[in-house]
Amino acid sequence: MNQGQIARLLMQHRTALYGYIFACVRNHADAEDVLQNVSVAVMESIDQLRDEAGFLPWAREIARRRVLAHKRLAQRERALDPALVLSLAEAADRVEKREPASDQRTALMTCLEGLPAASRKLIAQRYSGVDASRLAERFGRTVQAIYAQIKRIKLALRACVERRLALEVRA
Amino acid sequence: MSRPDDAERLLAYLAGELPDADALALEARLKAEPRLAEQYLALARDEAVLNEWARMTTGAADTRPAEPARTVALPTRWRLRRRWAVVVSLAACLLLAVGAFYFLRPGAGAPGPVAVVEDAQGEVVLVVNGEETPVEKGQNLFVGAELRTVGEGSSAVVRYPDAGRLELSADTTARLENGAPQTKTDAGSRRVFVPEGQLTAEVTRTPMVLATPHAEVRAGAGLFLFNIALRSTCVEPEKGRVRVTRKGQAAVEVEAGFYTIADDESVSKPRLRPTPVTVPQATLTGGPGLLTCLAYTPDGRTLVSGANDGVVQFWDVEGRALKNTIKAHAGAVRALALSPDGRTLATAGPDRFVRVWDLSTGEEKYELRKRAEIECLAFSPDGRTLAVGSAGGKEGVALRLYDVATGVACGALRVASPKDAVSAVAVSGDSRTLATGGRDGTVRLWDVTEDPAWSALKGPGVDRVTLTERRTLQGHSLEVRALAFAPDGRLLASGGREGTARVWEVTEGETIFHLTGHGREVRWVAFARDGTLLATAGNDGTARVWQIADGQEYAIYRPKRAVARAVFSPDGTTLATCGGDKFIKLWKLQPPAVAAGF
Numbered sequence: 001m002n003q004g005q006i007a008r009l010l011m012q013h014r015t016a017l018y019g020y021i022f023a024c025v026r027n028h029a030d031a032e033d034v035l036q037n038v039s040v041a042v043m044e045s046i047d048q049l050r051d052e053a054g055f056l057p058w059a060r061e062i063a064r065r066r067v068l069a070h071k072r073l074a075q076r077e078r079a080l081d082p083a084l085v086l087s088l089a090e091a092a093d094r095v096e097k098r099e100p101a102s103d104q105r106t107a108l109m110t111c112l113e114g115l116p117a118a119s120r121k122l123i124a125q126r127y128s129g130v131d132a133s134r135l136a137e138r139f140g141r142t143v144q145a146i147y148a149q150i151k152r153i154k155l156a157l158r159a160c161v162e163r164r165l166a167l168e169v170r171a
Numbered sequence: 172m173s174r175p176d177d178a179e180r181l182l183a184y185l186a187g188e189l190p191d192a193d194a195l196a197l198e199a200r201l202k203a204e205p206r207l208a209e210q211y212l213a214l215a216r217d218e219a220v221l222n223e224w225a226r227m228t229t230g231a232a233d234t235r236p237a238e239p240a241r242t243v244a245l246p247t248r249w250r251l252r253r254r255w256a257v258v259v260s261l262a263a264c265l266l267l268a269v270g271a272f273y274f275l276r277p278g279a280g281a282p283g284p285v286a287v288v289e290d291a292q293g294e295v296v297l298v299v300n301g302e303e304t305p306v307e308k309g310q311n312l313f314v315g316a317e318l319r320t321v322g323e324g325s326s327a328v329v330r331y332p333d334a335g336r337l338e339l340s341a342d343t344t345a346r347l348e349n350g351a352p353q354t355k356t357d358a359g360s361r362r363v364f365v366p367e368g369q370l371t372a373e374v375t376r377t378p379m380v381l382a383t384p385h386a387e388v389r390a391g392a393g394l395f396l397f398n399i400a401l402r403s404t405c406v407e408p409e410k411g412r413v414r415v416t417r418k419g420q421a422a423v424e425v426e427a428g429f430y431t432i433a434d435d436e437s438v439s440k441p442r443l444r445p446t447p448v449t450v451p452q453a454t455l456t457g458g459p460g461l462l463t464c465l466a467y468t469p470d471g472r473t474l475v476s477g478a479n480d481g482v483v484q485f486w487d488v489e490g491r492a493l494k495n496t497i498k499a500h501a502g503a504v505r506a507l508a509l510s511p512d513g514r515t516l517a518t519a520g521p522d523r524f525v526r527v528w529d530l531s532t533g534e535e536k537y538e539l540r541k542r543a544e545i546e547c548l549a550f551s552p553d554g555r556t557l558a559v560g561s562a563g564g565k566e567g568v569a570l571r572l573y574d575v576a577t578g579v580a581c582g583a584l585r586v587a588s589p590k591d592a593v594s595a596v597a598v599s600g601d602s603r604t605l606a607t608g609g610r611d612g613t614v615r616l617w618d619v620t621e622d623p624a625w626s627a628l629k630g631p632g633v634d635r636v637t638l639t640e641r642r643t644l645q646g647h648s649l650e651v652r653a654l655a656f657a658p659d660g661r662l663l664a665s666g667g668r669e670g671t672a673r674v675w676e677v678t679e680g681e682t683i684f685h686l687t688g689h690g691r692e693v694r695w696v697a698f699a700r701d702g703t704l705l706a707t708a709g710n711d712g713t714a715r716v717w718q719i720a721d722g723q724e725y726a727i728y729r730p731k732r733a734v735a736r737a738v739f740s741p742d743g744t745t746l747a748t749c750g751g752d753k754f755i756k757l758w759k760l761q762p763p764a765v766a767a768g769f
Binding site: 007008010011014015016018019020022023026027028032036039040043044081083084087088090091092094095098099101104105108109112123124125126127128151154155157158161 | 178179182183184185186187198201202205208209211212213214215216217218219220221222223224225529532534535536537539540576577578579
């Protein structure tokens with residue numbers, strides 16, 4: 001397998017890998033760093049992979065180890081529970097089988113387009129790094145109201161994704 | 172056992188908002204309840220997509236959600252006071268609004284809007300009382316408004332309903348003023364003071380006066396191009412006539428041609444020097460974005476350009492046709508570099524990503540996330556290392572070196588202040604010397620040493636490349652914007668924001684030529700492959716070619732807009748330029764005929 005093929009596989013499974021890493025570290029900056037380390041490790045040890053179909057479980061196993069190593073190195077607040085990281089890896093495997101990341105990504109993008117313009121704007125700004133107090137000023141709401149609204153939008157998006165994926169399965 | 176509020180708790184846990192005790196309890200459940208863990212994973216994957224989507228939608232510089240802000244509950248008494256404060260503020264606003272309406276209503280001598288912003292690309296700001304606010308399309312402009320386009324890829328179009336339109340190129344400042352009536356029936360011309368920059372004025376009915384630090388130009392109906400540099404104003408009427416008055420001198424009527432009004436006290440009358448307007452051999456027209464960067468592939472068959480809409484375009488040079496495009500960044504392509512073998516492309520954008528592309532497949536190999544604005548990119552000539560220059564930022568690293576094969580960081584250059592930046596970088600032909608340019612106007616030369624035992628497996632933080640400072644070169648008074656080594660590595664060229672270029676002898680660190688033709692920011696320097704010519708691109712709207720043998724100007728090309736890049740074709744027959752518009756212009760490399768002054 002050449003570097004181009006590995007890069008393609010990494011891009012193809014980026015959402016799934018990032019989602020798992022983010023579930024463990026709960027911080028975007030750390031998740032980005034770990035994903036980059038995982039990408040390098042994948043490039044370096046691709047010879048160990050037997051076939052493309054086994055790529056994601058194999059890369060996720062690398063990610064699990066890197067997550068634990070990263071947290072130990074970073075010496076953050078409290079150490080990550082290895083049993084929890086393993087449980088999340090197993091859950092990630094089941095979720096991927098039930099709801100492949102590529103389908104989930106497409107469904108979520110479609111759901112985002114269907115959001116009311118104001119909600120879409122709020123989510124876009126929040127994920128672009130605008131803090132909640134600034135958003136509260138811009139949208140004429142309290143900070144608590146902004147938090148609550150973002151939470152509602154995320155839950156609505158999740159419900160929308162599940163609906164769309166269920167419809168696709170039936171179709 | 173699922174609970175009704177599980178989804179909300181999971182989101183709060185994901186955002187780090189749960190107290191420790193609750194987080195521990197939830198973690199115990201995540202280990203014990205597979206369905207809950209799956210629900211959590213699905214939400215985490217949504218976060219990944221939302222993050223990516225926001226980046227694509229807004230071109231955010233930093234895609235991480237900010238830390239939750241703390242809120243403080245006000246005591247009841249304060250809340251009451253706040254209510255009163257709101258009531259009083261509303262009343263005051265109402266009074267102000269009534270007052271404003273009375274004084275500013277039409278017919279009351281109110282200063283109404285005189286112009287409107289028809290288009291704004293990139294960073295365009297309005298300066299009022301020293302305060303800068305972003306400008307949007309459709310925004311009204313009043314007399315006294317100062318409009319500024321900031322940085323590569325920025326531009327603005329201002330329309331006067333009664334007088335025509337102005338098109339401001341990058342890094343241009345224009346203040347809207349009212350001209351004095353010339354006659355009893357003259358309602359007064361539209362006057363614009365332009366201290367620096369480049370603009371095109373399309374004048375319709377009411378005459379327009381362009382005032383600069385060196386001259387005042389009164390333009391009737393027609394189309395005019397202005398370049399205002401540190402020491403001179405150039406005006407080129409494409410259609411129509413202008414009356415040029417040099418400060419303290421009599422007016423001169425001029426027609427089509429190219430004129431320079433120099434700020435030179437020893438000249439007793441306006442020095443108007445006609446120069447033929449050169450015509451490009453060919454023009455490549457592509458997408459809607461304004462072009463910001465340009466490079467030839469080593470075989471010379473393809474030109475790769477980057478635009479301010481984030482698109483990278485690949486051009487078939489011989490067929491003069493667009494072959495392919497890729498959407499590389501959410502914002503403008505700020506820098507691009509091709510590996511020496513032409514197989515790998517690196518691009519950088521305001522989204523703080525460097526993306527590395529495999530040109531044999533057209534696919535992205537990997538991306539590098541930076542925490543500060545990226546200023547420049549360069550591959551080492553051996554193709555093993557990619558240098559990325561940026562502001563130092565919180566990490567204090569202004570230059571990061573990456574192993575091209577793996578994307579792993581393999582060297583760094585630390586700076587003292589987060590504001591220090593590497594604004595230009597180049598690597599010598601033998602990959603043993605690296606040059607950096609800084610915001611303080613210095614050029615630094617570094618010896619490059621490599622650790623042969625380095626492996627990407629060791630991960631980030633372990634250096635393959637070590638930089639040891641050899642020499643500091645001082646000469647530029649402002650930021651160094653561009654650097655290029657001559658092919659033999661003995662000479663280094665640099666371009667500065669103050670409007671000059673320098674050619675340095677690397678061993679001794681001495682300036683051998685100080686090239687002063689541009690007058691405005693020199694944005695790019697490039698040597699021809701045989702090392703005999705140097706091209707410079709400037710915000711004065713020219714690309715210039717210099718002879719390395721004697722430092723003399725060999726040719727001047729005038730693409731008319733601020734020139735962002737000027738690059739030689741590998742066979743040395745053509746100079747390609749871009750900047751300020753959607754076109755790549757190809758110029759035959761020969762000195763144009765120079766008309767004598769009068």
